[in-house]
Amino acid sequence: MENQRNLLLAVVLCGLLLVGWEAGMNYFYPQPEKPVQSEATVQSDNAAPAPAGSPANIDAPAAAAAQPVDLNEALTAPERIKIDSPEVLGTINNVGARIDDITLKTHRETVDKDSGPVRIFSPEGTATQQFAQFGWIGEGVAVPDAETVWQTEGSALAPDTPVTLRYDNGEGQLFTIELSIDNHYMITAKQTVANTGTESGGGPIVVRPYSFINRTDRNAAEGMINVHSGPIGNFDESVQFGPDYDDLAESASEGRTEGRAAWLGFTDIYWMSVLIPEDGSDAQTEFRSLGNQIFRADMIYQPVTVGAGKQVTRTTQLFAGAKESAILNEYEAAGVNLFGNAIDWGWFAIIAKxxxxxxxxxxxxxxxxxxxxxxxxxxxxxxxxxxxxxxxxxxxxxxxxxxxxxxxxxxxxxxxxxxxxxxxxxxxxxxxxxxxxxxxxxxxxxxxxxxxxxxxxxxxxxxxxxxxxxxxxxxxxxxxxxxxxxxxxxxxxxxxxxxxxxxxxxxxxxxxxxxxxxxxxxxxxxxxxxxxxxxxxxxxxxxxxxxxxxxxxxxxxxxxxxxxxxxxxxxxxxxxxxxxxxxxxxxxxxxx
Structure with missing residues (x-):
């Protein structure tokens, strides 16, 4: 009789374990009720104000449109510049100098063979918005902003054919962004400001080049207890996975970064978009929540003085693509420190690798x-x-x-x-x-x-x-x-x-x-x-x-x-x- 009672107790405990396991799986591995489709639309908010002196005190995105933005309509603008490389297809918006349209040729959305390619970047206001923008903060000088229409040189961005965006502020300063792309997922942006004034007419100017990645978490991969989805970066020779989107939305202090940044941005399980500053620079960085499930990774260089007749260039790299271990290791070998560690192998890395x-x-x-x-x-x-x-x-x-x-x-x-x-x-x-x-x-x-x-x-x-x-x-x-x-x-x-x-x-x-x-x-x-x-x-x-x-x-x-x-x-x-x-x-x- 005692054995039967113990057996019944074991069966009951096993049943409770199964129910508890199911509840735990749903808690730690939640599944979205309805996956966000690229064609869906949402309304975006304007950027929240940033404190003075913060790296987030960058030119804010343009005011949100009165109506949600349709992806197909946003991508039909005739002034867009085509991106076509072996693994990347997309366009660049010459309004605001934004890279906001990137799909991956070698990866499908679903297992179906006729499924469309994975989309990494989408324009602001769309359901899957994610984009990168390059610009300057100026002190006493007119700098381009999110509404600036840039003049372009080059019809398409490809591995052997860079494109250049130009903006003349009419006050003696010429801003250029030269973009190039490799055979994988790396885009290089050379930001140059030339002060064409003379010593007697205009004098020196002070500017801070910046770049940021803006994205929504609506289409982000669900984070797990042992797999991170959200902000990521290499700070002081250590890859940090965090904070989570929810923590960043709840507390502004969560987004403060400490130490010299080798790169920072956002990661999903399989995809990543990060900014890589110029070697030897001491760029200031920060993660921000802009409200309405919009987040931003900011990188701003230290102020530079550009004398009359002089010019200053800062070079930033943008990775937007798949976390393929072999390719990440190639970039690490080329100088992007600890880039292979962007894959969160965790404690079992010594066995998992x-x-x-x-x-x-x-x-x-x-x-x-x-x-x-x-x-x-x-x-x-x-x-x-x-x-x-x-x-x-x-x-x-x-x-x-x-x-x-x-x-x-x-x-x-x-x-x-x-x-x-x-x-x-x-x-x-x-x-x-x-x-x-x-x-x-x-x-x-x-x-x-x-x-x-x-x-x-x-x-x-x-x-x-x-x-x-x-x-x-x-x-x-x-x-x-x-x-x-x-x-x-x-x-x-x-x-x-x-x-x-x-x-x-x-x-x-x-x-x-x-x-x-x-x-x-x-x-x-x-x-x-x-x-x-x-x-x-x-x-x-x-x-x-x-x-x-x-x-x-x-x-x-x-x-x-x-x-x-x-x-x-x-x-x-x-x-x-x-x-x-x-x-x-x-x-x-x-x-x-």
Whole structure:
């Protein structure tokens, strides 16, 4: 009766764990009710006032339009300058010198092959607004602003053909912005102000070149407990992920940056837009909330005096594209400090990076990331095989001393402290380590979490198919049993969204537990009988690639256990005896 009560309690606790897990997943991994579409429209607010002397005291955006801005209409203006490079397509708005239209040729919005390209930048006022602007703050001089119409030289921005924007203020100063782009995602802006006045007519002027990135968080990737989405930057040789958009909106102090900035901007899980100041400069930086879910990353250079007949240039780089590890590392090698660390690998970076490297190389050989994950699992099991042999040897030794352990337990059943002392002496005498069987599991934990980080962070895994219905290994298994794998027209609740991979995980784990010869009391056995099915529900919402890894690992464990049983016949005999004892006990219970 006591065992039945304990089993019922274990079942209830498992059920509470499942419900709590579902609530926790919804809290830490919230999903937007309706994803924002590029064609949708929203109303933008004017920039909030900034305190004097703040780097945010930059020319504010133009007043919000009376009506929301339609993306297609905003991009049809004839004065726009085309951007066309191997990986980037877009336009530049010569009103305000804004780069506000960038799409990525090599990345799609969804897994569908006819899906449109990923959009990084959109004009102000649109649903997905995000843009970069370059300009100057002037003291006693007329500087261009957000409404300035710049004169252009060059018909299209391409790797071999830069374009130049010019503005003459009519007071003796000429402002130019020369833009160039490389073969990936980096745009370079050379801001020059020339003081064409004479010593007797006009004299020197003082200006501060600036740049900023303005974006909404409406289309931002949902941040997770271990993956950041929002402001990012490298300050004093340290990449900082934060603050979150919500924290920045609640407190202006959250956006203050400390230390010399090597770069700053905004990041999603797969995409990023950041500003990189000129080498050796001491640019002032800050993150700001402008209200109405609009945020800005500001970078302003120190004041410079431009004498009559002189000119001053500041060069700023703008990265707007995908966080492809190889490309980020290229830019880091070219001088953008710690740029590869813009991918938030976290504590498991020392394991996650080698796993990413190995996965991508396996993919290069086999041409399928599902097969690459299976190959990775096989390699890991081969590396851990010697440890598994020691584990089984320890299990065999544990089985061999079971009669002695039972004698000690019986002899000292009324003195638990002495019982534990004698058992430890027995372990030492027989040279048995009862924790040896835990080592392979402990080693697997960091590998599992490192692979999890790789699947959700590495853009190389995004939209990668395996076979049949698995079109995206970085997303959960889309097939659900309860709606007959999509044949019935209803969405399965998250707690019950069990797919074929999750079922395979539960079945293979149950089989591995059944083959485990470690002695357990009845309650432990009952809990281990429930655990595979509990994990089936817990793991179902995770990336399909992660489940594929675990299922493959379980299958290899079964094969490995079968082989090692042949090497340790006492384990096989013990398992068969245990099975026979269970059958006999069941027969007696049926008769009684």
């Amino acid at each position: 080698p796993i990413w490297w190995l996965l991508t190389h396996l993919f290069g050989w086999v041409g399928n990331f599902g097969l690459a994950i299976i190959g990775l699992t096989v390699l890991i099991r081969l590396v851990l095989f010697p440890i598994a042999q020691k584990q089984f040897a320890s299990m065999a030794a544990m089985k061999a001393i079971q009669p002695k352990m039972k004698a000690i337990q019986e002899r000292y059943k009324d003195d638990k402290q002495e019982q534990q002392k004698k058992i430890m002496e027995l372990y030492k005498k027989e040279k048995v380590n009862p924790l040896a069987g835990c080592l392979p599991i402990l080693i697997q934990i960091p590998i599992f979490f490192a692979l999890y980080k790789t699947l959700i962070l590495a853009i190389e895994m995004r939209h990668q198919p395996f076979a049949l219905w698995l079109k995206d290994l970085s997303a959960p298994d889309p097939a659900h049993v309860l709606n007959l794998f999509g044949l019935l027209p209803f969405e399965v609740p998250g707690l019950l969204a069990i797919g074929p991979l999750a079922i395979l995980l539960g079945v293979t784990m149950w089989l591995t537990f059944r083959m485990n010869p470690t002695a357990m009391d009845p309650i432990q056995k009952q809990i281990f009988a429930i655990m595979p099915w509990m994990l089936m529900f817990v793991m179902a919402p995770f990336a399909a690639g992660l489940l594929l890894y675990w299922v493959t690992n379980n299958i290899l464990t079964l094969a490995q256990q079968t082989y090692l049983y042949s090497r340790h016949p006492q384990l096989r005999a013990a398992a068969e005896k245990e099975k026979a004892d269970k059958a006999a006990a069941a027969a007696r219970e049926a008769k009684g």
